[in-house]
Amino acid sequence: MGDNDGDNDTVPELSSSLGWMQRKRGNKQSGGSVIGGLTVDHSHEEGDGFNLSESGSYREGLVHISQAGTTIHGADALDQHSPSPAQGGSTSAKRANRTDLLRYTVSASNFQNMEKIGAGCSGYVRKARWKQKDSIVAIKVINVFETEKRKQMMQEVLMLCDMHCDALINFEGAFYHEGTINVVLEYMTAGSLEDVVKLSGGGIPETILAYMAEQIVEGMSFMHANKMVHRDFKPCNVLVHHNGRVKISDFGVSAVLENTLDKCTTFVGTFLYMSPERFRSDKYSYPSDLWSLGLTLMQCATGEYPYLRNSGKTYWELMEAIVQQDAPKLPENRYSAGLEGILERCLQKESEKRPTIEVLKNDDFIVSHCATTPLAARLAAISEWVGKVRSCFVSVTSPSSNSFSAPDLACNFAHFYVSFFQPHLRETLWSLYEEGAVLSVGQEMLNGRKQVMGKLLSVEASLEISPSLSDPEEWSKIAKWDSAGMVLALTVPCMVKNAKTGAEGAEIQVEFDLKADLKRICWTVTRQ
Structure with a gap:
């Protein structure tokens, strides 16, 4: 998936024996039922509202996950046994107002595991082959008892199940397996924008960047139209495929607002790409994503993170720079007025001065490059450039490493x-x-x-x-x-x-x- 945020590539093996589960659950008995082939446990632990049954199934808010797949319910499934969002349950304004039921039948036996392609302190991402479909997918794996990461993963599942847009990563289902949650996503062959920018050795050519920006803006537009704020938009959360498609991913800290005037207050996400209002602990909304988009596009163009250009900064120096200093600009006389313009509009220090994402869809930088070029030609151009950066068969295991086989x-x-x-x-x-x-x-x-x-x-x-x-x-x-x-x-x-x-x-x-x-x-x- 392209986001390698640590060097620990293992999730501790967790015993699921009956004795272990009894110690974890005390004397509490499960009251299970079968819904669509999934065993659902209706009892809940105190604390974070999480309960894992002996059969390896659990319910958190509207999401039921078992070894056989996932069931996602609408508002009619919320009852006195379901944890509210404040208690840590997985729900959203959009899903809570719907009554349709979504089922994804998928299990560990469906997949042939391939190499790990990213890792963090609480989990990893691996390539896998979906045997029945003979297709390659990416599977995000996290320790089910890592409370914060689990809640983020459940939030991402809930977000993804309702997002059907060509510019957003496709969700294929989720399942429980040996102490882990496994979320199945489409595999993007070139990795992340961060990967291809590093490998390019100097940034993305403007025309290619405009073609990519059009898709990114389309994905963000879909999110904002559905009252979703990403809150962690950055180059490693935008994935690239050798077919020319570019997709936004990683929605674990995204928020869904009740209406377009609502604001977020939580300090989540990666601070490097946070907007000034978020550093000030002000309430924030959709414009914060526009600031993150501006920094991302500038980094893609120059090959460097804007605030660290030519010198390193500590966290406090970076925070001061983002909040107090003028917004970063492109090096002079190297880029078009169109690119300078879109970045200036996104990187307004005052959030109300930034354009909406719908306005950005018609920005001159995007329109001037894309309006007269057919979609197939735009995708082909991205594909050709990405193919020169790296081939479609990527392996993070170096032939010189001890783990190479x-x-x-x-x-x-x-x-x-x-x-x-x-x-x-x-x-x-x-x-x-x-x-x-x-x-x-x-x-x-x-x-x-x-x-x-x-x-x-x-x-x-x-x-x-x-x-x-x-x-x-x-x-x-x-x-x-x-x-x-x-x-x-x-x-x-x-x-x-x-x-x-x-x-x-x-x-x-x-x-x-x-x-x-x-x-x-x-x-x-x-x-x-």
Whole structure:
């Protein structure tokens, strides 16, 4: 997911034995019921309103989670047993005014775990393959007994279930597993804006930034129209895909207002991107997101966080700078008047002087770049630029680290490749191939990325990894690691499938030479 906020990549294993649960719950008995295949425990502990049943299910406000998935209720589910928002229950003004029921049937058995791609003090994010769909997803995992993180995760689940917008990350469900909450989200291949800006070595070109800004503003507009304030908007909470899509993520501290005149009062989020009114402990609302957006766009353009440019600052110096000093500006004579203008409007020190997000949708910087360029061309331009920054197969495990395993990498890459070889996703793979890549198909030899992708896009079939590789030990037999050249050679037996009917055909051997790109933290194919 792109937000690596710590170096602890483990969540303690928690015993779910009956004896442990009895000690945790004392003599309290659960009064469970079955709703849509989910076991729901209606009793509640004192304190934070959290109660985990012996079967591994719990209810918090409107959200029920079990080992079999998630049920999210509307207002009619709120009763005397449901904790109110003040007690820590997960609810929202929007969901509390609805009566429809949402169900997500998903469990740990649906997924094949891949590598961890981000970690914090209370949890981590990992890639995983959804077996039934043969798709790659990201799963956020947190310790269920970390009260504050759990509540944030439950809030995010509640937010995501009602947000259907192309510029917001897609929610696929959540489940309980061995002492953890697991939230399943779409996987964004390029990581976060923060990642691509760092790897770009100098910031994002203005035209590409305008195309990205249009999508970001669209997502923020959807949130504000639905009375949601993000409250933690920053580069690492905006994710990028090699198909050109850019999406806002991480809604754990977002707030839902009862009406457009309401204000927030809570000090939450990352202080680097907080607006002046929030540092002053004033009430705040939607304009605070506009300030965070302005700092984010400036950082994307210059490659540096605006307030730390040319010198480091302590927390207190930074707070003083944000509250007391003039808003940051772009370096002179290097950027267009359009970019300078949109940043100046977002970075007004007084919140009432900032534009609404709806006004920003028609800002000259966005309109001048996007109005006459079709969406497909805008997405293609983002895709091309991102593909030059890093390939679509990203691995945070360095080949020089003790945790590196050639068989694990081979397994992860093969499943990634096959998932994206489906016809509607295959174009994403173009960034995987080096400019001088070679593809051999029978007696035919194709040289260069353009020829390779032309051939691959013409293939109507899809692929499925042979059942012979179901045993993890088999991967060590097909993967050969050359540490000197930093190249992994692997031969993957695959079944050819009819892309429309799913009917299986012949088994073929697909060979790859996969080269590590340590600078870009990714891997590329040199030969196939």
